Amino acid sequence: MGTGRDLGRQLGAALQEGTLPADNGRALANRFGDWLGADRSLEGPLRDLASRPRLRQALTSQGLARRRALSDLADELAQTYSPRVLAELLALLEAAFDESALGPVAPAMGPRRPAGPMLRGWAGFLADGLRAIGPGMALAVAAAAVLSWLAGVLARTLPGPWSTSAGLFLASLILLAQGLTLGPLRRWRRRWTLDPVRSDQPRLAWLWASSPWIHLRNSEAVLNALALLLILGASPLSLREAVLRYALTALATTAAAALCARRMGLLSPRWQGATGAVSALLALPVVLGLLQRRELTFPLAAIAVPAWVPFLVVGALQLRWILPRQREDDDGEPGQRLLASTWWWGLVFGTAWALLTWGRALIDAWLPSGR
Numbered sequence: 001m002g003t004g005r006d007l008g009r010q011l012g013a014a015l016q017e018g019t020l021p022a023d024n025g026r027a028l029a030n031r032f033g034d035w036l037g038a039d040r041s042l043e044g045p046l047r048d049l050a051s052r053p054r055l056r057q058a059l060t061s062q063g064l065a066r067r068r069a070l071s072d073l074a075d076e077l078a079q080t081y082s083p084r085v086l087a088e089l090l091a092l093l094e095a096a097f098d099e100s101a102l103g104p105v106a107p108a109m110g111p112r113r114p115a116g117p118m119l120r121g122w123a124g125f126l127a128d129g130l131r132a133i134g135p136g137m138a139l140a141v142a143a144a145a146v147l148s149w150l151a152g153v154l155a156r157t158l159p160g161p162w163s164t165s166a167g168l169f170l171a172s173l174i175l176l177a178q179g180l181t182l183g184p185l186r187r188w189r190r191r192w193t194l195d196p197v198r199s200d201q202p203r204l205a206w207l208w209a210s211s212p213w214i215h216l217r218n219s220e221a222v223l224n225a226l227a228l229l230l231i232l233g234a235s236p237l238s239l240r241e242a243v244l245r246y247a248l249t250a251l252a253t254t255a256a257a258a259l260c261a262r263r264m265g266l267l268s269p270r271w272q273g274a275t276g277a278v279s280a281l282l283a284l285p286v287v288l289g290l291l292q293r294r295e296l297t298f299p300l301a302a303i304a305v306p307a308w309v310p311f312l313v314v315g316a317l318q319l320r321w322i323l324p325r326q327r328e329d330d331d332g333e334p335g336q337r338l339l340a341s342t343w344w345w346g347l348v349f350g351t352a353w354a355l356l357t358w359g360r361a362l363i364d365a366w367l368p369s370g371r
Contacts, residue, residue, distance in 0.1 A: 003042060004088030008095025010035045015059060015096065023060060025051045044267035044332070045085050048197060049092075052076065058097065070097065079132050079200060082125070085265030129259045132200035136208030137255055143209035144247035152240035166242030167232030171225035174274055177213040178221040194271045199258045212250035215273035220321070224274035227314055231281045234299050249277040253345040261340040266332045269340045275318065279346025280353065282311040287354035292361075318343040 014020040014031070021027035029050035036043060049055055054073035058066050070093060077089050130137075155163045163169075181192070194211040198204045215221035232242060253276025261269050285296040285307035297304035322341045323334040338344050 003036075004091035005095045007032065007035050007042075007046070008092035008097075011092065011096040012098065020059065023056055025056065028056075042085070042088055045081060045089060045265050048080075048267050049077075049089060058093075066097070079128070080196075080262065081265050082263045125263060126259065129262050130255075132262075133208075133255060133258055135202045136199060136205040137251065139205045140208040140211075140247070140251045144244055144251065147247060148240050148244035151243040152238070155239040163239065165233055166235050166237045166239055167229045169239050170232065170242060170246055170274075171229040174213060174215070174221055174225045174228070178215055178218060181214060182218070192272070194254065194258075196258065196261045196267050196269060199271075200262075208251070208254070211254060211272045212247055212274060212277070216270055217321070220273060220275065223314065223317060224278050227278045227282070227310055228274060230298050230300060230305065230310060231278070246274070246277050249280050249346070249349070250274065250342070252349060253277070253280065253342040256345040256348075257340050257342045260345075264332060264336050264340065266336060266340050268332065269337065271342050276342030276346040276349075278314060279318070279343045280350035281346075282307065282314060283347045283350025284354050284357075286311045287351045288357055291354065291358040315343075315347075 011020070021031065029047045032046040032050055033043065036046065052073060054069045054076060058069040058073065061069060073093070074090065077086055081089065151169070154169075157163075158169075161168050192207060192210050192214045193216055194207045198207055215224070228246075235242065237245070254271045257269065257271055257276070261267075285298075289296040289307060296307045298307060298310070299305075318341070319338075322337055322343060332340070
């Protein structure tokens, strides 16, 4: 835990010298970056810390006001970061503001360090994480139910293939939403992006409901729309069932990715669009085909497309987007960015779904002979 304490000492020295841009979050983030040097493991959390009003309030105040600001800041950080990252940030604050001068704040900050088994364990972390993102998840479930009902209503009124093809319906919705973000709603496009910082803010819970339909990349929107059209084009699912399953699968993959990002202290992941649902829908037939030792296909006009073909194509493109740094502010290692992606969790859920389907088929085949 030396990095946080070293940075805290430099922060405290600059504060005493009067050379610190305490009221400028961006300048403060740049100063943290200069002090960080070659070790960039805390770059994302430090940028977030510099942007928090409570830190700037602590830097520009004294006495009781500073202690209150530090206490509130410690609460905010404890709800956002994993124990490892949290310990570094708390060490930074203690070194910067002189732990002996924190008074009542120090006891409040101490128990949040990853010393106790409950805080170290996954059970405690998952409970805290689910409580933090709970409002967004609840709103997303409610939105899925409403959209599913609306899809059932539209199925009785839409003409032709839009009322009978779940793939065409979902693909059309995604492309329509993407088109709106290129035109009338262009200014709101990035504001609709769900990320680790926004994921646990109750006032932004609506982002969880909109994230399955908005893509940050136009190419990803087209890719996912084409994949849904191929996978669900001939599906017997009703529009109501298809919309509900799609929205809930997208929610499950996003929640898992958000919890994983919180655990690793990542701030750069962006979660939006159909990526998680498409990944699960492609992993299911591929894994199930391997387990059953047969090739599952998707019908496309007069040909049958093996499930592994779109699986490999979509997977290769997603890895191209996920693993390399796409922006300067991307934090974490490639493996961490992969674990915090909805594509990865779609692959996990699709595989689990295939295993359950295969296991159930084995049980059904065994039961009659066992009687």
